[in-house]
Every structure is written in C-alpha cells, then in structure tokens.
Amino acid sequence: MTAAAPHTETAATGGRTLAHPARTEIRLEAVLHALSDPMRLAVVREMAASAEAELSCSAFDLPVSKSTTTHHFRVLREAGVVEQVYRGTAKLNGLRRADLDALFPGLLDAVLDAAARQEDRLGDSRPT
Amino acid sequence: MTAAAPHTETAATGGRTLAHPARTEIRLEAVLHALSDPMRLAVVREMAASAEAELSCSAFDLPVSKSTTTHHFRVLREAGVVEQVYRGTAKLNGLRRADLDALFPGLLDAVLDAAARQEDRLGDSRPT
DNA sequence: ACCGTAGTACGGCAGATGTCAAACTACGAT
DNA sequence: ATCGTAGTTTGACATCTGCCGTACTACGGT
Numbered sequence: 001m002t003a004a005a006p007h008t009e010t011a012a013t014g015g016r017t018l019a020h021p022a023r024t025e026i027r028l029e030a031v032l033h034a035l036s037d038p039m040r041l042a043v044v045r046e047m048a049a050s051a052e053a054e055l056s057c058s059a060f061d062l063p064v065s066k067s068t069t070t071h072h073f074r075v076l077r078e079a080g081v082v083e084q085v086y087r088g089t090a091k092l093n094g095l096r097r098a099d100l101d102a103l104f105p106g107l108l109d110a111v112l113d114a115a116a117r118q119e120d121r122l123g124d125s126r127p128t
Numbered sequence: 129m130t131a132a133a134p135h136t137e138t139a140a141t142g143g144r145t146l147a148h149p150a151r152t153e154i155r156l157e158a159v160l161h162a163l164s165d166p167m168r169l170a171v172v173r174e175m176a177a178s179a180e181a182e183l184s185c186s187a188f189d190l191p192v193s194k195s196t197t198t199h200h201f202r203v204l205r206e207a208g209v210v211e212q213v214y215r216g217t218a219k220l221n222g223l224r225r226a227d228l229d230a231l232f233p234g235l236l237d238a239v240l241d242a243a244a245r246q247e248d249r250l251g252d253s254r255p256t
Numbered sequence: 257a258c259c260g261t262a263g264t265a266c267g268g269c270a271g272a273t274g275t276c277a278a279a280c281t282a283c284g285a286t
Numbered sequence: 287a288t289c290g291t292a293g294t295t296t297g298a299c300a301t302c303t304g305c306c307g308t309a310c311t312a313c314g315g316t
Binding site for chain 4: 257258259260261262263264265266267268269270271272273274275276277278279280281282283284285286
Binding site: 192199 | 304312
C-alpha cells in the first residue's frame with residue numbers, strides 16, 4: 001500500500017474510531033474510580049438524565065479547560081462507563097447502560113439515585 | 129488539674145476515640161473513592177460477609193505492611209464506610225451499614241453484589 | 257516493672273491524578 | 287483554499303495515593 005490513507009475507517013458513523021474496553025473487560029474498581037470524581041459523576045448524571053442517547057462533549061459546560069475535559073471523558077471511556085463515537089466535528093458520548101446493567105445490575109441506578117439524594121440533601125442545586 | 133491525664137476518655141468501650149464523619153457529612157464521592165481500591169473493597173466485602181459485627185484490623189490478612197493497612201482503614205473510616213473503636217489492644221472495625229443505607233439506599237448492596245459477580249466472572253477466587 | 261502485641265506517626269519514594277496552556281489535527285462551511 | 291469549531295496531544299506542575307520501613311504509643315499479661 002502506498003502511504004496508507006489517514007482515515008481508512010468505516011466512516012459510517014464518522015471517521016476516527018476510539019478504543020473501548022469490551023464488556024467483559026470492564027472492571028468494577030475502574031468504574032467506581034471513574035465515578036468517584038465529582039466532575040465525572042456530574043457528566044454521567046447528565047447523560048443518564050438526558051433524553052438524548054448521545055451528547056457531545058461540548059454539551060456539558062464543565063468549569064475546566066478543554067484538555068481537562070478530554071481527560072475526564074477518556075477516563076470514563078477507558079473504564080467502560082461511556083461510549084464515544086466521532087460524528088463530524090463532534091464526539092458523541094453515550095452511557096453504556098446495557099453493559100453496566102448486565103455486569104453490575106443495579107449499580108449504576110444506585111449510584112445515580114445516591115447522587116440525586118445527596119444533591120437534594122446538600123442543596124447542591126446550582127442556580128439556573 | 130495537674131498535667132491532664134493522657135487517657136481521660138469514656139473508657140467504657142476502650143480508651144482512645146477516633147474521629148468519624150457524622151452521617152450527614154458522608155460524601156458519595158468519598159465512599160466511591162474508598163471502594164475503588166481493590167484492597168479496601170476486599171476489606172469491605174469481608175466485613176459485609178462476616179457474621180461478626182466488628183472485626184479487628186488484624187482479622188484481615190492483607191498482603192501489605194502494617195502501616196499500609198492502617199492507611200487503608202483510615203481512608204475507609206474518613207469516608208464514613210467503617211466505624212472503628214478501640215477495644216483493649218485491638219481496634220474493631222464495623223461497616224456503617226445503617227448510615228450508608230439511609231443515605232444511599234441500595235448502593236452498598238449493589239457494590240457488594242457487583243463485586244461478587246465480578247469475582248465469579250473472573251474466577252478471582254484465590255486458593256484456600 | 258517488663259515484655260509482647262496491636263496499631264500509629266513520620267518520613268520517604270514512585271507513580272497516578274487533576275489541572276492548565278499552547279500547539280496541533282479533523283471536519284464542515286464558506 | 288481558508289477559516290472556525292471541536293477535540294487531541296504534549297508537557298508541565300502540584301497534589302494525592304499506595305507503598306514501605308523504622309520508631310513510637312497504648313494496652314494487657316506476666
């Protein structure tokens with residue numbers, strides 16, 4: 001092959017493809033660790049609450065720089081919590097609910113519920 | 129009083145007393161973080177599985193030094209996951225089930241169940 | 257009084273983590 | 287072809303984390 005093209009992907013969904021752990025490779029400790037960061041937990045909660053199946057990274061307005069955002073999304077992806085696909089110039093993020101529920105039934109819901117209760121309890125609700 | 133005695137505690141249960149977060153001070157992120165370490169998760173699982181309400185630190189034979197063990201138990205205590213009381217020369221550890229269940233219903237059980245499933249799935253069972 | 261056992265505190269070390277800014281790549285639109 | 291938007295990469299930095307060994311304290315038993 002003469003200088004392989006830089007984007008020989010399926011291109012159906014977009015262009016580049018990201019590496020994700022297979023369902024069987026998802027580790028509980030990694031998931032818990034991924035969810036133990038306030039920023040990432042907030043992201044996951046927002047994804048779970050959203051009607052959309054997939055949200056672009058920029059749909060969340062996190063109080064950190066772009067590079068930090070990239071970093072957090074990678075942690076979530078590598079832990080197997082979210083799935084990411086490129087779609088044009090954006091990168092869409094989706095919760096891997098099916099995989100998580102299959103591996104750890106009730107865990108994600110328990111965490112989401114716990115987060116909601118805590119926010120409620122602490123009056124964490126930020127204005128507007 | 130001339131030179132306050134070094135052990136003016138209740139002494140009913142033992143002597144010294146440890147600082148624990150009150151139920152309302154327990155933070156979900158801290159709990160998840162505490163549980164995201166394999167060593168600590170194992171400890172919590174063992175406590176949950178045990179018939180005893182409280183186990184001494186030395187009841188667990190962790191593959192790490194004493195200081196590291198102390199460190200892990202402190203993380204668990206400060207996160208509000210375990211309760212520790214001195215009893216003579218030993219320090220007894222108990223899961224704060226009631227507090228955790230009240231704050232985050234189903235969370236602890238979901239994590240314990242997830243851990244059991246993962247162990248099962250990966251054949252993590254160490255011999256003897 | 258003395259010793260042994262259980263655990264703590266201190267200091268150190270290597271590696272992970274959260275954060276940023278700046279430079280870069282990929283894609284869509286003009 | 288050019289530009290802007292979205293996200294990545296790199297390198298840096300401070301902090302945290304897990305780990306250790308050694309020295310220390312607290313308690314119970316002899």
